[in-house]
Amino acid sequence: MTVPFLKIDGIRKEYGPVVAVEDVNLTIERGELVTFLGPSGSGKSTTLYILAGFEKPTLGDIRLNGQTLLSTPSHQRNIGMVFQRYTLFPHLSVGDNIAFPLKVRRKSKADVTERVREMLKLVRLEGYEDRKPAMMSGGQQQRVALARALAYDPPILLMDEPLSALDKKLRDELQHEIRRIHHETDVTILYVTHDQEEALRLSDRIAVFSKGRIDQVGTGPELYADPATRFVAEFVGDSDFLSCRVTHSQGGRANVVLGGDFAVEGVPLHDERGTPGEGALLLRPERIDLSRSEPTGWRGLPVRVDDVTFLGSNVHVIAQTGWGETVSVRLPFGHEHISGLSRGDEAWLRFDPNEAHVFV
C-alpha cells in the first residue's frame, strides 16, 4: 500500500465546551485541488488552521508523506497560505513581500531577485514591484499574497476564503487565475469557501462540511448526482424537497408515498436515522418533466402553476402540489409544454425514481 500524500486523520478540535471540528478524515493526493465547502461556523477554517499549525487538534493526526506534521511548528512546515483578510506586510513593498519568505530562508540575493520576478510574472503583476500594499486594490493584494505564498515552492497551499472580500467580476477572474496557477505549478491546494459555485468551478474534489464534520467528499458531479446527506443535497446545486412516508425499504431502495396517495417506488434511500417512517424526497429541478395535460402512459403528480420566470436558456416554473408543498422545475427554453404556461394553470410532473433520493 502506498503512503498517501496528505492524510487528515480523525481530527477533533474543542474550544472549551465548543466542538469546532469532529472526526474529520480526508486523504489528499499530490497535486489535487480540494475545497472545504460549508456554511459559516462549520469548522473549515479550524481544520485549515490545524494544517497550518496555528491550532493544535484535541485528537487526531495530520500526516504528510506518512510523517506527522503536528510536532513541526508553523514556520518550519513549509506550507503556503492565503488568508481571507489582506495580510501583506504593510511596511514592505510588493517585491519585498514576495521576497520575505526567501530572505528568512537566507537565499542568495540573485536567487531572490530572480524568484520575485518569476512570481510577479506568474500572478501577472510585472512592474508592481515597488508599490506599497496600501496602494493596490483588494484583488491585486490577494495576487501578491498568492505570489508570496508560492515563492518558496511549498508542497501545500492553503487558501481560506481568499476571494470573499472581492466583487463578483474580480472573483470570477481570480478563480480562473487560481485554476491556471494550479495547473502551472502542480501545487496541492486546500481551498476553503462557503460558495458552492466557487467550489464547483475550482475543485477536483469537494469536502462538504456541516457542523464540524465532513458529510461527504467527492467531485462536483458525484455530490450532485448522489448526495450522501440531505445537507449536501441542499448545499450543492438547486434542490426540491417533498415530505414523504416510507412504506417499504430494502437493499438501499425505498417505496414512498407523497401527499397521502402518490406512490413512488424504488427510490435510492439514505438513512440518516430520522423519525421512522417520515422522510424527505429530493428532486433536482432540471430533472423533472412537465406536461400540460393528464398524461396517459404514466402517472403524473398533479400541480398548480404558481409562477413562470423566463431565464434565457431555461424557464423556471414554481408549482404547488395539491397538499400545499412547492416544487420548482427548470425546463429548457423551447420545451413543448412551456408556451403560454401561466399562473393558475394545471400541470402534471414526472421524474425518474432512480434519480430521486429519500432521506430518512
Next chain:
Amino acid sequence: MSSLTESRSVTGRQGGRRMPRLFGEVGPALPAFLLIVFFFVAPVVALLLRSVLEPVPGLQNYETLLGSATYIGVFANTFIVSTVVTAAALAIGFPVAWALVVMPMTWSRIVFAILILSMWTNLLARTYAWMVLLQRTGLINKMLMAVGLTDEPLTLVNNLTGVTIGMTYIMLPFVILPLYGVISNIDKAVLRAAALCGANRWQALTRVLLPLAAPGMAAGGLMVFVMSLGYFVTPALLGGTSNMMLAELIAQLVQSLTDWGLGSAAAFVLLLSTLVLYGLMLKFFGTSRLGGQ
C-alpha cells in the same frame, strides 16, 4: 481673518445646530488663546532675554556653559541618563505591551489597574520607596546577595544608577500605553502569515512586529526622552551630589546661586536640544507612518 470668521459663523447658523456654531467661531476662543501665548511663549522669551542680558548683555553665559568641563559633564550626564532610561523603558515596555495585548482580558485589566494606580500614587512617595529598595541594606541588595550575584552590597542609590533605575520605573507607563494602542491595532493574521512564510519568532519580531510598532515606539520613546531631559524629582532624590543632571543644575544656579542668567542659558540649551530632537523624529517617522518611501 475676519471674513473667515464671518463665513464660518454664517454656515454655522444655516446648519442650525449649536455645536458647530460654537466651535466654528474663533472669537470666543480668543481669551484662551491669549492666555496660552502669555503662559507658554512669554516665559520662553523671558528666559531667552535673561540668558543674554544678565548680568550684562552678551553671550558670556553660553560661553561659560559650553566652555566649562563641569557644565559639559552635566549635559553629558543628562543625555546619557535620558538615553539609557528611554532605551530601558522601550526594552521593558515593548514586551509588557505585547503581553497586555495577547493575555486574557481579565489579566490585562489587572495589569492596567496596577499601572494606573502606580501613576496615581504620589511621585515623591514612589521615589522614596525606590530609595528604600535600593539602599545598601535594601531589598534589592539583599536579594542580589542571597542569589550570590554579589558579595558586597552595591551602591545603587545616590548616583546615576539609582537615577536611571528610578526614572525608568517612572517612565514605563508612558511607553506601555502608546505601544499597547499600536500593537493592539496590528492584525494578528499578518503575524501568522509571517510564521507560515518561515519566519521564526525572532525574525517575525524584528522584520514584522517591530517595524509595524515603530510609530508607537517613536511616540513613547520621544515622550520619555524629552521628559527625562528635564526631570527633577528623581535625580534630586536618588542622585548623588557629584553627578548632577541638568534640572538639578538649573535649580542650583537659580535658587542657591541666584545666577538667573546662567540658569536661563542652561534651560534654553535644554529647550533647543529638545526641539531639534523632536524635529528629527518628526522628519523620520512623520512620513513613514503615512506609508511613503
